[in-house]
Amino acid sequence: MQRRDILTLSTLGAIGSTGCLAELGRDRASAPNEDGTDTDIDIDITGADTVDVRFAGVYAADRDREFIDGEYLVLRNDADDAVDVSGYAVAYPDDRTYRITDLVLEPGAQFVLASRDGSDATLLTSPPAYLRYAGFDDELPVLGDGGTVRVRNAAGARVSAAHYENGGCDGGSVTDDAGDSIECLHGRP
Numbered sequence: 001m002q003r004r005d006i007l008t009l010s011t012l013g014a015i016g017s018t019g020c021l022a023e024l025g026r027d028r029a030s031a032p033n034e035d036g037t038d039t040d041i042d043i044d045i046t047g048a049d050t051v052d053v054r055f056a057g058v059y060a061a062d063r064d065r066e067f068i069d070g071e072y073l074v075l076r077n078d079a080d081d082a083v084d085v086s087g088y089a090v091a092y093p094d095d096r097t098y099r100i101t102d103l104v105l106e107p108g109a110q111f112v113l114a115s116r117d118g119s120d121a122t123l124l125t126s127p128p129a130y131l132r133y134a135g136f137d138d139e140l141p142v143l144g145d146g147g148t149v150r151v152r153n154a155a156g157a158r159v160s161a162a163h164y165e166n167g168g169c170d171g172g173s174v175t176d177d178a179g180d181s182i183e184c185l186h187g188r189p
Helices: 003-017
Strands: 021-023 053-059 072-077 089-091 097-099 110-114 121-123 129-133 147-152 158-165 173-175
Touching: 053 147, 053 158, 053 173
Parallel strands: 110 129
Antiparallel strands: 021 121, 053 072, 072 110, 089 097, 089 147, 121 129, 147 158, 158 173
């Protein structure tokens, strides 16, 4: 067993025994359209106050890390109020989609979406981090070396997008729609 796995199991055991780790329901990948495609319709969202959920990192390399192994992305609520992200859809560059269910992000809370299988959980830190697994079981990378990941609200309006190259936060770059660099909240290698 790797050192990281032992630390994770120890941490999860300690957190779980004190009631700080709660299991969440799982939602599998689903396409936002009935025909199975992800139509890239951009509905204009005006004003900075309407964009409450933003990317805080795209970790596209399928490797071991201190926080979480494998490919994952991070969204954060940058608003002063809680945001109900139930029904939001995360569209991957390879046309897969994950729909978020039953989740309200408190101000500053993180939503961490891993590409593979695992047990969904909530780390009740302040603010909390919600860990969900998309359940894409392929051996192939879902994020790949570069591309664009988009988040749409329940009405289909694009809320946020992250463009990444060379593995994103795993050694490359990540930018938002305006071309501004994304901070990579969980660090870089």
